[in-house]
Amino acid sequence: MVWASQTGFARQLAGHTAQSLRDGGCRVRLRALDQVDAALLAGTRKALFIASTTGEGDPPDHALAFLGQVMRQAPALPDLQYAVLALGDRSYADYCAFGHRLDDWLRRQGAQPLFDTVEVDNADPAALRHWQQLLAQFGDGSIQADWSTPDYQPWVLQARTRSNPGSVGGPVFQLCLQPADGELPVWQAGDIAEIGPRHAPATVEQWMRAHALDTQATLADGRLLRERLATARLPDTLDGNAPEAIAAALQPLPHREYSIASLPSENHLRLLLRRQSHPDGTPGLASGWLCDHAAIGARIDLRLRSNPNFHPPAGDAPLVLIGNGTGIAGLRAHLRARIDAGARRNWLLFGERNHAHDFHFGEELEQWRRNGWIEHLDAVFSRDGGPHRYVQDALAAQAARLRRWVDDGATVLVCGSLQGMAPAVDAVIAQALGSQCKEQLVMQRRYRRDVY
Known part of the structure; x- marks a missing residue:
């Protein structure tokens, strides 16, 4: 199990993948791409690669050694079976470019793909679930519990101030957050805050009215359906209007990542973000939620992700x-x-x-x-x-x-x-x-x- 990661996400997924395989009875060696040489590849029968793309279609920085020392040797790999999970962002022109470059190189060396390269757009949970299902062909064939389900912790938005009033650029805001339970976790400089965004309340109510749903509809656990919709992708069509069925079919909104501007020693978590806008002037999903719609004192779904590459x-x-x-x-x-x-x-x-x-x-x-x-x-x-x-x-x-x-x-x-x-x-x-x-x-x- 080989990973090439710029921000730590590919490394995290490689760990999840390795554990899923081990739970299925497989023996797994976990390696960073810069720890892989031609001899190791030649002696391996099955290899999985999780590869991020950075810059203008570039490999992660630590992967350059593999490009310079292994890919230039062009070793013959006729006995190797492999698969690639390519991470990227479809908004960039060179989408998943390094994952495809790695796949092309392996094919040229005679390696046999186990299945087509799986592309993941901005941590898309559906693509990750597809990758996990494909892993069922290894070991005992069992599919492990979904490890892409959001596991956010409740935080509270304490303060929000405009950092650039009068600027000709987009508005930039400083946000100050505290855990809802009052206990500040530990993180390092360079780590990432993953935010679970929410739709604006007016957006959810408008969607519910458009689909003839009661805006006060409740679920079996007592929560309002609109609270569940606020954190989910709003579907274009519905198969019935039963609240429980609607809630069960919802897919969570993709998280957004922000660099953390403070340290735990400062007794708060501080973010600095620019409010993004769509061509029609409406704010972006996550930045709109954090900069416009979330009230002071509101709950913010947040999880910390270690980013060792930038420690x-x-x-x-x-x-x-x-x-x-x-x-x-x-x-x-x-x-x-x-x-x-x-x-x-x-x-x-x-x-x-x-x-x-x-x-x-x-x-x-x-x-x-x-x-x-x-x-x-x-x-x-x-x-x-x-x-x-x-x-x-x-x-x-x-x-x-x-x-x-x-x-x-x-x-x-x-x-x-x-x-x-x-x-x-x-x-x-x-x-x-x-x-x-x-x-x-x-x-x-x-x-x-x-x-x-």
Whole structure:
């Protein structure tokens, strides 16, 4: 069971898959793709791969070693049977590209697919259930309990403030949340908050009226049907109007992921998110719920997901943080962790539109700089007409400093926009350090990204 993961989700699914196979009587070896070599593949009879796609159809960063060292060897694999679960987001042009690239390569080496590649769009639970059903051909053939069912914990929205009033960009909000039971769980800088979104109450009531349903209809457990509908995909058609039958057929809404901007030591969980809008101007599902519809004091369905690929580096070696827009959320958590650890050699490069409106956490960051917790702070604003328009321009202008920091053992973390910023920063790093040095940083886990 092999995984290639950028944010930790593929790794999580690989663990679930391995456990399902073991429960069915199979012996399973679980490996990251960078732990797989040609000899291991040649000696394996059955292999399952769960592969994420990042960037512009790119493999996860840690998978580059496999591409460079194994795929270039082109070993013959006539005895290998395999299957691929490809994770992606259909809104991007290169949907599931790395999973398909891996599948194509295995076929060219003579390996035999057990079944067609299974594509998963944005953690679609139906696709994951299909993958789980296909696993029934292994072991004793039993299908294990569904491990894609949401398991959210109840949190409470304590506060919500607009972070960029007057901005020409989309509204950005800071949210402060607390667990409903009062006990704050543990997480690290770089971890993810998975939010279970809800439809606006007016949306649910409108849908129920359109299908001639009583808006006060109740279920056997005493809950209102509309409460169950709020967290589910609203179907286009119904087979009858019995509340219990409707509820039983509902599929949960897909979760949304947000970088956590705070640490448990701050006694709350803080998010920074931009309200997304559809072409007709209506807000996106999750951002609309969190920014517009959820009242202060409302329940928020939330679960934490560890994101080891973006956890802080060990020790107090130099740290370069690069990001734009709401990507500053994850970077702020890293800076807070560095302050807690007493590590002062931090360099932050951040880009947004206007200094006056879009410098998220700006006063706090400037205070940290004055107090010596940020050694260099390069904030650039594309609409202000400064010498550098984008964060990649500021990085290119400081190429000599980047080389010095890398020579001193720095780790580089990038968080923010997949379109524009991340590939442009990657190109600057390759130009400043050389492609070979950049690849070495990736292999050493000293250059990592959390982009979306």
